[in-house]
Amino acid sequence: MLGIFSQWSFLGHWIRIRIDGFQVEKLLSKAISCGICFKHMEHISETSMEADITAGDFELLQKLTRNKYRLTLINEGGIRFRAVSFKRKKLLICGIMVFIISCAAQNLFIREVDVIGCTAIDENQVIACAREAGLYKGALKGFDAEKVQNHIYESFDKVVWVKVETRGGYAQVRLAEAQGKSISLKESHKKMKKPCHIVADCDCYVETVRTYRGVRIVEPGAFVRKGRIIISGKIPVEMSTYDEDADKTRILKVHADGEVIARVPYYYSFYLNHGEGKKEAEARVRTWIKENVPKDAQILNKSLNFQEKENIIKVYGVVETRRQVGEEKEIIIENNSNR
Numbered sequence: 001m002l003g004i005f006s007q008w009s010f011l012g013h014w015i016r017i018r019i020d021g022f023q024v025e026k027l028l029s030k031a032i033s034c035g036i037c038f039k040h041m042e043h044i045s046e047t048s049m050e051a052d053i054t055a056g057d058f059e060l061l062q063k064l065t066r067n068k069y070r071l072t073l074i075n076e077g078g079i080r081f082r083a084v085s086f087k088r089k090k091l092l093i094c095g096i097m098v099f100i101i102s103c104a105a106q107n108l109f110i111r112e113v114d115v116i117g118c119t120a121i122d123e124n125q126v127i128a129c130a131r132e133a134g135l136y137k138g139a140l141k142g143f144d145a146e147k148v149q150n151h152i153y154e155s156f157d158k159v160v161w162v163k164v165e166t167r168g169g170y171a172q173v174r175l176a177e178a179q180g181k182s183i184s185l186k187e188s189h190k191k192m193k194k195p196c197h198i199v200a201d202c203d204c205y206v207e208t209v210r211t212y213r214g215v216r217i218v219e220p221g222a223f224v225r226k227g228r229i230i231i232s233g234k235i236p237v238e239m240s241t242y243d244e245d246a247d248k249t250r251i252l253k254v255h256a257d258g259e260v261i262a263r264v265p266y267y268y269s270f271y272l273n274h275g276e277g278k279k280e281a282e283a284r285v286r287t288w289i290k291e292n293v294p295k296d297a298q299i300l301n302k303s304l305n306f307q308e309k310e311n312i313i314k315v316y317g318v319v320e321t322r323r324q325v326g327e328e329k330e331i332i333i334e335n336n337s338n339r
Contacts, residue, residue, distance in 0.1 A: 013055040014039075015076045020048045021069035031061055050074065110139045111169035117176055121156055129155045130164075130173060141166055146212060148173075195253035195331040198231035200224045204262035204325050214256030224262075231256045233331050253331050260326040263300065266293055269316035281306070281315045289319055297323035 019027065024047065028038065041051040053061065055076075065071055113135060115123040130136065133151035134143045145164040152162045152175065161176040198214070205223050209216050214231045218224055233256035268288050272281060285304060293299070303317040 013076070014052050015055055015058050016040075016050065016052050016074040017058065017061075018044070018048060018050045018072040018074055019065075019069055020072070021065075022047060024049050024069070027065065027069055031057075031064055034060065034064065036061055108141060109169065110135070110137060110141060110143075110166070110171050113137055113171045113173065116172060116174045119177055120158055121175075121177060126152060126156075126173060126175070135164065135171055135173075141169075194255065195233045196255055196328040197229045197233045197331060198256045198258055198260065198326045199329045200226055200228050200230055200260075200262075201325055201327040202226050202264055204264045206230065206260065206262045207322070208259075208261045210259040212257040212259070213254055214258065216258075227329075229329075230260050230326055231258045256328075258326070259324060261322065262325045264297065264321050264323055264325065266319040266321065267316075268292070268319065269314060272313040272315060274311075276313075278304075278306075284315070285317070285319075293319060293321060294323060297321040 021027070028049075032038070036053060036057040039052040041049060043049050058071075062071060113127055113130060115126045118126060127136075129152050130148050133148040135145075135148045145166075148164050149162050152173070153159055158177045159175050163174045165172050165174070203224070203226055206218050206220055208220055209218065209230060211231055214233050215235055216230070217232050218228070218230045224230065233254050235252045235254060236250075266289075268285065270284060270288075281304065285302070289299070289302075299319060299321050301320040304315065305317050307314040307316065
């Protein structure tokens with residue numbers, strides 16, 4: 001019976017140890033007399049040996065060695081040891097998975113909604129309005145931002161501009177309120193909106209085009225001249241009809257709306273007076289920029305060139321900017337045609 005128990009102990013959890021010290025045989029005899037079972041014993045040298053013992057016998061052997069011998073754990077194994085090790089690894093893997101899922105969940109949902117720009121309007125009303133359109137704390141980040149913007153714009157007469165953006169897990173609602181008579185102007189604008197295109201108001205290199213209403217005509221990266229259509233207010237609509245002779249397409253005319261960001265170059269030139277140099281030229285360029293470049297334009301780069309001819313110094317260059325471009329151009333509706 002004792003042999004079966006000992007065998008099961010070895011199968012459950014065994015330990016490979018190294019014993020170092022003088023008269024190791026004396027320690028083995030004492031351990032065996034105390035019921036400690038050794039397996040796979042290997043003589044290393046006159047003062048050291050290796051053997052396998054059970055985990056329970058290892059604790060008893062430590063008491064017998066006291067300070068006369070040194071025990072070193074080399075390896076361990078067995079069914080119970082593997083099960084405990086696997087359980088620990090399983091718990092570690094589960095913990096890592098929970099952490100990954102938690103981080104992913106935080107990036108999938110909106111954690112906070114901030115409102116910026118409210119003066120006369122209560123922020124809580126704006127948050128409640130955004131909730132009706134699908135934006136709220138805990139909502140998925142894939143909500144329809146345009147729907148939220150339009151709902152807030154239509155719900156508050158004082159709001160003349162609204163923009164919804166997400167940064168990480170935070171959603172930001174930025175708006176501008178009208179002052180005084182601007183409210184009635186907004187109401188009349190709603191009633192009198194006419195079909196129009198968005199055209200370039202200057203020569204520029206288009207970077208991004210966000211189309212809210214209409215059809216994008218110009219691709220990002222293209223150079224456009226002043227007056228060229230960027231977002232068209234004419235939308236082709238395919239008609240469902242079984243008449244083969246009928247025209248199955250017609251043009252729906254809408255009030256185009258969107259946001260166009262472009263790189264706009266501004267060219268300058270002037271002449272220096274006698275005795276003036278680079279310092280005076282740079283000062284005049286700064287003054288020229290203040291007078292000719294819109295304040296909302298982001299200056300990306302500027303060049304400064306000098307050309308001397310017949311004792312006259314010409315200064316010229318280009319100021320490269322990034323800004324929002326585009327203006328409305330009304331679509332003329334013909335009475336005798338739908339196109």
